[in-house]
Amino acid sequence: TSKAPPGVVLVLLLLLAAAATSPTALLSAVPAATAFVPSTITSARPLAAVAAAGASSSSARGTTTTKTTATFGAVPVPRSFYRRRAAPPSSCAAAANADESDSDADGAAAVAPGAAAAAxxxxxxxxxxxSSISESVSSAESWGDxxxxxxxxxxxxxxxxxxRHGAEPSGAMGCGGIPFLLRSNQVVEATAGGASLETEEKLAGFFTYDDLIQAVEEDFLDADRGSTDSSKGWKVAAVSKPRGDTFEDARMTRExxxxxxRKGTxxxxxxxxxIPKLAGAALACTDASSLPCALNLYATTAGKVTSAPPHTDRQDVVVVQTQGxxxxxxYSPPDPALSIGADMFARGKGNDDLPLDALNAGExxxxxxxxxATLEPGxxxxxxxxxxHTTDTIVGSAEESGAGxxxxxxxxxxxxxxxxxxxxxxxxxxRRLALRRAGVTDWxxxxxxxxxxxxxxxxxxxxxxEVRIDLFRPLPLGLLDDDDIEEAGAAxxxxxxxxxxxxxxxxxRAVDEETASEVPSEIWAETIEALRRHGLDLMDIHRDMYISAVEEGRTRRNEEAMTAHLRGEALMRARAMTPEKMQRLSVFRVREYFGKINEAKEAxxxxxxxxxxSSSTSGGGEGREADGGEGGKGGGESALPDNWEFTLPLDVGDQVEADLGGAFFEATVTKAEDERYDVQFFDGDSMEGLSRDMIKLLTPPT
Known part of the structure; x- marks a missing residue:
């Protein structure tokens, strides 16, 4: 296979996997496998490279840390840890022929017969x-220390x-990627070589319902509840509403x-x-991936026929089941060319329906x-x-799934x-930024x-x-690595x-040669460098935010230990909410960092x-008015009120930025009534009943 064209290698792998399942699966896999040949031969898809390199072995990995952006106590904090790119397992061909870990045989999961090649x-x-996880244990220990x-x-x-180092070179990430499942025992085995890793504290049980309730009771948190109709778009509504005018009346409760x-997720x-207990995990994701990462939490009682209706997301998502x-x-992605007015990264959200029956019918x-697959803890x-993807909790025994x-x-x-x-x-x-930088209209x-x-x-x-897939592809993850990386095998x-x-x-140029030819050659590199600086700024903000939450968690534990000997009124006084403690609550602590995120986006x-x-000064910049540039606003801005973005009336369809947990993100106004507004965010999520000061108008009315 090392001498075969990449497309041929991938076809062989897919057919071998199908043959291992059954002769029928082999026959059904032939059309699917051969469909890969044109694109893989012309673009050298990376999955083939993983298989072709299977015989190579990897050497021990070191760690290079140089730049620092913050301090953790008295210890300098590196921006991130860098590891040599993980080599693939020693026999990828054998892995392709092995029994599927997500097959019906072990009751863990199932795949459609026609999906044998994908399996x-x-x-x-x-x-x-x-394999890459095993080789990352040493770096993980250094990071943990x-x-x-x-x-x-x-x-x-x-x-x-x-x-990052195993899936990205395999072509498994992004909208042309491959979903995969790692069972708890596989993760335990892969990380067993870490002498200082607390092996008795694996991922199972890391965060539970009781942890959620504790976080709600000791902090000021917000949450949403998702809809449960598998034939409609996924919508969310606030879990809590203020019960009065006091601080305590505004806090979300266990009840x-x-x-x-009882109603949904x-x-x-x-x-x-x-949540301080989760901050270290979010920091781990950011440092290991060299990306500004986020962590969301989902809780669903047993017995829900639909816990999340079918939908797509804008992110590559790593799901870790911690309880229940x-x-x-x-499912494989819908063809975006069939619904060009829909956002492929937000299908099945808001008013865009993605019915489960239609997905199953291949419509x-x-x-x-x-x-x-049914995920279990770990x-x-x-x-x-x-x-x-869609989820439910109709799993396990009647006792596990019942209402009681x-x-x-x-x-x-x-x-x-x-x-x-x-x-x-x-x-x-x-591309969009480069065209705007060059003053070129995107016709x-x-x-x-x-x-x-x-x-x-x-x-x-x-x-x-193939061009559309490339256009939607993420920039390489290594772009945000440290400048001084020296390890072999990592770009x-x-x-x-x-x-x-x-x-x-x-x-x-593949999208449109005429438009691209108007862009000066240096603009392409300038744009990538600007995005790199932008990404590094966001990484630093996220890291500082997570480190702050980790420190807050330790402060709270220390305060609890120092007052554990008290009883009665003395204990109540010691643990009472004070102005100083209030400022440490997440609603106030996080605001500073979300403000910096907004500044980075605007920059x-x-x-x-x-x-x-610059083009305008030199007489160039054709198409600026169509691009919504400065010419479209004219001199009218001088007559606008100072705070027009947050005070002028809004209409349905206005393009805005709306407050989502303290940071403002792109959205569209979908309803305006009695000075309250509903919006749909750029990723398809929606919020209802926002006040005017929570919405920023992007362009003043003409």
């Missing part, structure tokens, strides 16, 4: 990831590092959480920033069930962006988001306005499909940036506009 690919990727996080957080660091759980967005059981079904361009599932099941049966899982599209770290966003894709959703419209109709950031700039120009937009202003 073989998952096996190859899973083995590569597990630095932050005094030697339990589940260090294990998660190894898992995220393994996914409100339990009431919401309780969702805590950005839980890694708000939850069934996941993951969206041949969608197919790729994975059907299991890890990877779902690429744009892959539809106790809190221990409640499903709790954490989702760690490899956020690339959210932060403009993909080629579509880079090809028609993305003129600042607030327009770049994943909707003509971008979904780009042909051939230095400078090389990654140079490669990304060349790829950006190539993709842009990137201003950078892109600066090129337009």
């Amino acid at each position: 073989g690919s998952r096996s190859v990727v899973s083995e590569a990831v597990l 630095m932050f005094d996080l030697r339990g589940p957080e260090s294990i998660l660091f190894a898992v995220f590092s393994g996914i 409100e959480i339990d009431a919401a759980l 309780v969702i805590l967005s950005s839980a890694g920033a708000h 059981k939850k069934r996941w079904r993951v 969206y361009g041949g969608t197919e069930l790729l994975l059907d 299991d890890v599932l990877f779902v690429p962006s744009a892959f539809p 099941a106790d809190a221990a049966a409640t499903s709790v899982h954490l989702t760690f988001n490899f956020d690339t599209h959210v932060w403009d770290l993909d080629y579509l966003s880079a 090809a894709l028609g993305q003129f306005g600042e607030g327009e959703n770049r994943y909707v419209g003509r971008a979904n109709a780009v042909q051939p499909p 230095a950031p400078a090389a990654a940036a140079e490669s990304a700039a060349s790829e950006l120009e190539r993709i842009s 990137l937009v201003e950078w892109s506009r600066a090129g337009v202003a």
Whole structure:
């Protein structure tokens, strides 16, 4: 296979996996396998490289840490830890032929017969990831020693590092990726070599329903409840509403959480920033992936027929089940060319329906069930962006799934988001920024306005499909690595940036040669460098935010230990809420960092506009008015009130930024009534009843 064309290697792997299942599966896999040949031969898909390199062995990995951005106590904190890229397992071909870990035989999961080829690919990727996890244990121990996080957080660091260095070169990440499942025993075995890892504290039980209730009772948290109709788009509503005018009246309570759980799934967005016990895990994800990552928490009682309707996400998601059981079904992505007005990363959200029956019938361009698995505590599932998925908790025995099941049966899982599209770290966003920087109108894709959703419209109709897939592809993860990385086998950031700039120009010319030819050649590299600075700024903000939450958790534990001997009124006085303690609550602690995130986002937009202003000075900049640039506003801004963004009336359809947990994100106004507004965010999520001061208008009325 080392001498075969990449496409041929992949076809062989897919057919071998199908043959291992049954002769019937082999026959059904032939059309699916051969469909890969044109794209793989021309673009050298990386999965083949994993198989071809299977015979190579990896050497021990070191750790290089140089730059620091904060201090943790008296210890300098490195921006991130860097490891040599993990080599694939010693026999990927054997892995492709092995019995599937997610087959019906062991009762763990099932795949549709027609998806046998994809199952073989998952096996190859899973083995590569597990191998990389094992090789990341040493780095995970060093990371855990630095932050005094030697339990589940260090294990998660190894898992995220393994996914980054095992899945990315396998082509498993992004909207053209491959979902895969790692069972708890596999993760335990892969991390067993860590002498300082607390092996008795694996991922199972890391965060439970009781932990959630404790977090609610000792902090000021917000949560949402998701809808449960599998034929409708996923919508959320607030779990808690103020019961009065006092601080205590505004706090969410256990009773409100339990009431919401009886109706659906309780969702805590950005839980890694708000809940100290989860902050170390969010920090591990950010450091291991070299991305500004987020952590969300989901809790569902047993017995829910639908805990999340079918939908897609903007992020590559790593799911870690920590309590109870939850069934996941993951499908191949719908063809975006069939619904160019829909956001492929937000299907099945808000008013966009993605019915389960239609998915199962393949009505969206041949969608197919790729994975059907029940997650148990300690299991890890990877779902690429744009892959539809739905969940339920009708699993286990009648006692486990019945209405009378106790809190221990409640499903709790954490989702760690490899956020690339959210932060403009993909080629579509880079192209948009480069055109704006050059003052070139995007006539090809028609993305003129600042607030327009770049994943909707003509971008979904780009042909051939291979170009569209490349356009939506994330920038390489190594782009945000440290400048001084020296380890063999890992691409230095400078090389990654140079490669990304060349790829950006190539993709842009493939989309529309005429538009791309108007962009000065140096703009492509400048854009990638601007995105790199933007990503590094966001990483630093996220790391500081998570470190702050870790420190807060330790402060609270110390305070509790110091007052443990007290009783009665003395204990109540010692633990009473004070102004100083109130400022340490997450609602206030996190606000500073979300403000910095907004500033970083605005700085990137201003950078892109600066090129337009420069072109205007020199008499260039054709198309600025169509691009929503400065010419469109004219001199009318001088007559606007100082705070017009937060005071002028809003209309349905206005492009805005709305407050989501303290940070403002792109959204569209969907309802305006009695000075209250409903919005739908860029990723398809929606919120209802926002006040005017929670919404920022992007463009003044003409």
